Amino acid sequence: MVAKLLSVDELFAKRSLQEYLKKMETEYSECLRAVNSDMTEEQCSEDDLRTKRTKVSLLGLLVQSIRELDTKQKEMAETETLLKDDDPALRELAELESEECLQDIQDLRQKILDLLIPEDESDPFDLVLEVTAGVGGQEAMLFTDEVFDMYNGYAQHHGWSFDILEHAPSEIGGLRHASASISGPQSYKRMKFEAGVHRVQRVPKTEKQGRMHTSTMTVAVLPQPTEVSFTINTKDLKIETKRASGAGGQHVNTTDSAVRIVHLPTGVVAECQQERSQIKNKEKAMKALRAKLYSMKLEEETSKRYDQRKIQIGTKGRSEKIRTYNFPQDRVTDHRISMSLHDIKSFLLGEDLLDQMNSSLQEFSNQETLAELLEESNQEGS
Structure with a gap:
């Protein structure tokens, strides 16, 4: 089924x-009445009052916005009657007021929708990005390198840091696998929808007959929790050092700077050899390990669609795709929301076009969350 993005007016x-917003108003009024009244312990326990105070605090801004919207909509109705007045000056004034009113209504509706959508607990975090070549041999590796560069460009576009943790190149300049730590405001929130299988359709540089090939690569986006929010017991770690090596087995340096960390209880491994300093490599490997373990923890605790690494990676097959980059048609299509953008070259810069795609994915995700919220509310009421 093709996903359909609804406008704010269609949602309202x-x-x-509308029923859900009325329910929130009623709930707020009842809680406020209970908190402000002199109820005895028999009528309302301390725990109940504490719960009601919390609800008043949480719902306050939402209900205020709902009431402001109601007032604006009444103003709009009054203004519309003046648009039919015989006096041209009055009609002109009413038109100006109508435009302002309409903008206020749109702003308030958007504000209400934003307040209704609960924030993903991982949204404030930074992230660890992993890219892996899938089906398609050397062509898949070349495309993996282009996508990794695209995300580097996306990080620069937003002023985020892009710190390479692993980088395993192929013989002809592509990438077998790579990972990077990306840090900056809203980095995980904006990047999380990139997770999944990306498919490319084009005539490869390595193709002599001029035939179009289909190749894939996968992207995993792992939220990077802070050390305070997610700690790892050092007793559970096995830390190994070795000499860093480059393509063809040549030593990058002559010291044991490469670091490999194994989390013994889970068997999860993270390594880094990008830096000449063993201490810096250890820090980077720990970042990657923390992200992998936190992602596993999220998998166990929740069934949220974008928090599950297995769902993100899938099987790397040609059919399990979230996005197709079709070079002959100069088109990028995201299959989750059936959205197509043209100009692949600009898209792969990781700037405005990728931003546009991600904003639409965020909007659709919010609408899905809202639909689930309304469905749950409906089931509770029935």
């Missing part, structure tokens, strides 16, 4: 949303 036209 839904009866289920």
Whole structure:
């Protein structure tokens, strides 16, 4: 089924949303009445009052916005009657007021939708990005290198840091596998929808007959928790050092700077040899390990769609795709929301076009979350 993005007006036209907003208003009023009244312990326990105070605090801004919207909509209705007045000056004034009113209504509706969508607990985090070549041999590795560069460009576009943790090149300049730590405001929130299988359709540089090939690569986006929010027991770690090596087995340096860390209880491994300093490599490997273990923890605790690394990576097959980069048609299509953008060269710069795609994915994700919220509310009420 093709996903359909609804406009803000279409969402507010839904009866289920209107009923839910009325329910929130009623709940807020009842809690506020209970908190402000002199209820005895028999009527309301301390725990109940604490719960009600919390609800008043959480719902306050939402209900204020709902009431402001109601007032603006009444103003709009009054203004519309003046648009039919015989006096041209009055009609002109009403038109100006109508435009302002309409903008206020749009802003308030968007604000209400934003307040209704609960934030993903991982949204404030930085991230660890992993890219891996899939089906398609050397061509898949070449495309993996281009996508990795695209995300480096995306990080620069947003002013985020892009710190390479692993980088395993192929013989002809592509990438077998690579990972990077990306840090900056809203980095995970904006990048999480990139996770999955990316498919490329084009005539490879290595193709002599001029035939179009289909290749794949996979992207994993792992939230990078802070040390405070997620700690690892050092007793559970096995840390190994070795000499860093480059393509063809040549030593990058003559010291044991490469670091490999194994988390013994889970068997999860992270390594880094990008830096000449063993201490810096250890820090980077720990970042990657923390992200991998945190992602596993999320898998166990929740079934949220974008938190599951297995769902993100899939089987690397040609059919399990989230996005197709079709070079002959100069088109990038995201299959989750059936959205196509043209100009692949600009898209692969990782700037405005990728931003546009990600904003639409965020919007659709919010609408899905809202639909689930309304459905749950409906089931509770029935």
